[in-house]
Each structure stands twice: as structure tokens, then as C-alpha cells.
Amino acid sequence: MADLIRIYEENPNPKEIKRVVDVLRKGGVVIYPTDTVYGMGCDITNNRALERLARLKGIKLAKANWSFVCSDLSNLSDYVRQIDTSTFKILKRSLPGPYTFILPGNNNLPKAFKKKKTVGIRVPKNNIILSLVEALGNPIVSTSIYDEDELLEYTTDPELIHEKWDKLVDIVIDGGYGDNVASTVIDLSSSEPEVLREGKGSLDIF
Template sequence: MAELIKIYEENPNAKDIAKVVSVLKKGGLIIYPTDTVYGLGCDITNNSALEKIAKIKGVKLDKANFSFICEDLSNLSEYAKQIDNSTFKILKRNLPGPYTFILPGSNNLPSVFKKKKTVGIRVPDNSICQAIVNKLGNPIVSTSIKDEDEVIEYTTDPELILEKWDKLVDLVIDGGYGDNVASTVVDLTTDTPEIIREGKGDIDL
């Protein structure tokens, strides 16, 4: 059964963050708040945890379009190929924020993603996930948690999330009510930026 842990975004408790990181390092799955919808995540370096998320989502891992949640842009060169100045300026202007940027993947991608030519990078404007990634020391792989409800696409109440995901994940973070609008997805792999999905936030391209 999953554990529910309350963490306040204004001042994330270091002990609680350490507990979350411990779960991730052991290959556990967490559900956590972002600056948009709640996400399902695991440690990017843990292949068995990545397999679990792919299975839950019903996709093959090497074809999965998961986002990499980073604390800031310092991880960028690890996972994305050399990016030009104008692309970097777009990232700098909009991050942290409710955006997923698709970039050309580098050769340093974790082995399970080696076949992928692109990578989705997220730097959410949320101090809880920033603190988790900081303490973990590397990005977490993430995907939004969808709801079967036809009216509400994303569950926003952490207690309802716990009820639904209780047997699938190890820990649910209650960071308050989430949003029900996902991130805006922008493709930066060509010369002209292209908005793939309109979501939260006004993008400055």
C-alpha cells in the first residue's frame, strides 16, 4: 500500500524530501505535485522502476514519451545534444515553468532510451519537485497521471489519487490540490519552434 506524505510547497521539509528520495533510490514509484498536474515518477537511473512505469502506462519503454524532470538547465548538456543560442534563450526565458521542451537527445541518454532521437525536458516551477531532484542528484522520469473520468482529465485531489493509485505506487505526496491543465509542449528540434500541445502558461518564443 502506498504511503501518503504531506509536504508544503512554501517550505518543503528536508526530512520528508529525504524520505521521498530514499523511496526513489530503492526503485520505488512516486506521485508528486508539479506546477501543472500531478505526475508519476521514478529515478531516471533505475531501469526496473522505468519498466514499472511503462507497464502502468501500457507502453514499450524504448518508445515511451516520458519527460525528464530537472532542477534547472544544468543537466541539459547531459541529455540533449548541443543546442544553439536561440534555443537556449527560449529555455532560459520560460523555465522554470509549465512547459515541456522537446530537444534532440544526446548519446548520454540512459541505455533504455538510447533508441530515442528526442527528449522532453521539464523544469517545473514547484519547490517540492525541485527539492526532490536536487537531493536525488539526477532527474526523475515523469508522466502525467490521467483520469478515466470523461469530464475531468486529471485528478487534482491527492487523497483521491491515493485511493486510485494505492496498489501501483509506493508513495503519494500531498502538495495540495493540483492543476487540471497539463504543460504546454514545445518542439525545439527544428529551426522553427512548434507548439505540439497547448497547455498551461503563455509561452514566450
């Protein structure tokens, strides 16, 4: 049974953050708020947890296109090939924010992602998930929670999310109502930025 933990975005309780991080370190799967829709993820360094996340999503791990949630741009070089100044300026201008940027991956990618040429990078503007990543000390692999309902693409109520995922994940963080618009996805892996999905983030800054 998943714990439903209330954490306030204005001031995330360090004790509750530590409780969630301990579960992530042990291979747990956690549902959390972002600056867009609620996400589900695990520790990027834990292969067992990655396999479990893939099973929950009904896909093979090798086929997964998940994003890496970072706390800031400082650990970008851990997983991303060196980027040029104009690309870095775009990242700096728009993050933290509701964007997923596709960037060329490097050789340090975790084993499960070694064959990937690109990675999706997220730095959401939400103190809860940023505090988790910071306390964990490395990115969280993240995927959105879709809803099977034809009208509702994303569930926004954490209590309903908890009800649905109760027996499948370890923790659901109640960080208040989520958004129902996903992030804007922009591919920066080639010479010109390309919008792959128009979501919550404005395109004006590009």
C-alpha cells in the same frame, strides 16, 4: 500500500524529501505535484523502476515518451545535444515554468532511451519536485496522471489520487490541490519552434 505524505511547497521538509528520495533510489515509483497536473515518476537511472512505470502506464518502455524533470538547466548537457543560443534563450526565459520542451537527445541517454532522437525536458515551478530532483542528484522520468473519467482529464485531489493508486505506487505526495491543465509542449528540435500541445504555459513569450 502507498504512503500519503504531506509536503508544503513553500517550505519542503528536508526529512520528508529525503524519505521520498530514498524510495526513488530503491526503484520506487512516486506521485508528486508539479506546476501543472500531478505527475508520476521514478529515478531515470533505475531500469527496473522504468520498466515498472511502463507497466503502470500499460505501454512498452521503448515506446514511452516521458519527460525528464530537471532541477535547473545546468544538467541539460547530460542528455541533450549542444543547443544554439536562441534555443537556450527560450529555455532560460520560460523555465522554471509550465512547459515541456522537446530537444535533440545525445549519446548519454540512459539505456532505455538510447534509440530516442529527442527528449522532453521539464523544469516545473514547484519547490517540492525541484527539491526531490536536487536531492536525488539526477532527473526524474515523469508522466502525467490521466483520469478515465470523461469530464475530468486529470485528478486534482491528492487524497483521491492516493485512493486510486494506493496499491500500485510507493508514495503519493500531498502537495495540495493540483491543476487540471497539462504543460504546453514545444518542439525545439528543429529550426523553428513548434507548438505540439497548448496547455497551461502562455505562448506570448515565444
